[in-house]
Amino acid sequence: MIRMFHVFKTFPNKIHALWDVNIHIKKGEFVFLVGPTGAGKTTFLKLIYRGMLPSKGQVIVDGVNLARLKTSLVPYLRREIGVVFQDFKLLYDRNVFENVAFSLRVVGTKNAIIRQEVNNILNIIGLYHKKNTNPHLLSGGEQQKLCIARAVVSHPLILLTDEPTGNLDPETSWDIMKLLFKINIWGTTVIMASHDKLMVDKAQKRVVRIERGEVASDTQKGIYS
């Protein structure tokens, strides 16, 4: 599903965020991307949805070489990839329902289907009863779930989440983890950047460790370090 060949990313300020990364993530896998702050995790995720292009090397997603993908086709790549950001990026000028519906509206989905899909996912994340609430009235955990709902409501092939449990207590964090596992079991390939040792150790999934932009280790059923 995702392959990287000798991927380098150097920013204009000469910072090397990624250095010779090679990786293969199969369809349906659940992968933790761990490493200290500044290791290059967010950069790694951005390369997958073409939020950035690598300085060198190839990124291939679902058989498509992203460097060769025409700009006009980037939207269609993005429809196959759900992204949950470190900073939620919710829209606080509309309610919970509309935040989730937004990602269906902008791809021209029919209203009836939007209603059905959004209500369905809100039920799954347990926020159906708050669908008319403004997201700034939700707790941190609820907002995180809302972001996940928005990312998966269109049934993407891949879900990328950037430190979704970063600022949450362990109980809420595990709640989020269970939600992600559920999405993974439906068939979505999930990559989760994290430095939440507790969650990573508890989950027993594949762990890719990045240090100073390089893949330092890659273990099945791994632990944080």
Place this chain on the structure above:
Amino acid sequence: MLRNMFFYIKEAFLSTKKNGIMSFATIISLTATLIIVGMFLLISLNINLFLNEIESQLVAIAYLKDDISEEDINKLVQDTSELQGVKDVRYISKEEAFQRLREDLSEHEDMLAGIPENPLPASIEILVTETDFLEEIAFQLNQYKGIEEVNYGGQLTKNLILVFDFVRNTGLAIISLLIFISVLIMVSVIKISVHSRHEEIEIMSLVGATSWFIRWPFIIEGFLKGLFSSFLAVIVLIKGYLYYMEKIRIILPFLNISSDQIILIRIAVIIILSGVFIGIFGSMISLRKIRYEEL
């Protein structure tokens, strides 16, 4: 698609609301520009009417003495039509001259009351092919005994055309500048509105909206502002024009001022199209490129 159209229009209104003061300022400045454009169009329309009128009067008029014989008149007409540059020669009798005056003043009959007898002389009108010939023709005609006086408006006409051309060109330059400034204002307002909505735009691009889908709400925003401004401008212009034209007509009844509805409607259409064009064009250039990637 209709469904998408609803989304665009809703987002366009959301954005206008979010930038209330800026939106208001854009509409005011665009309206002002369009009013000036319209004023220019109306003035230049009337200049054109006036020029057409005097250009159809590329004539010299030779006023005849009252005691001239019919024979002499015939000879005069014959001789004149053989001069270089003469297109047509027409004899206007005293009665015909008076009749014409009466028609010209038909709405102001009272001005003729109290004139005891026909004071106008008979004349011959000489229509020329070009103003350049007028001087020579006038010189030739002045040799005849039966002619009282020769009048021609050649130099005056030439000067008027020059002055009006100058007015028109300066006006055109000022209008171009104003339209340019309006577009700039529109561009910066849309840019501010784009910026105030960068979160929506970012999320749109991240969940797979095409660049046109992202642009449409802003194009509609520009379109609506342009449309609204031009309607305001048209109302102010037409009302103002009709009001002042009435006044001018009373003061200067001889001036031929157009109040032709077709022409006014045409000018209204031009104003509306310009407003809409400025609105859409402004949005387009502030959204030339939707960025999907960071560097």
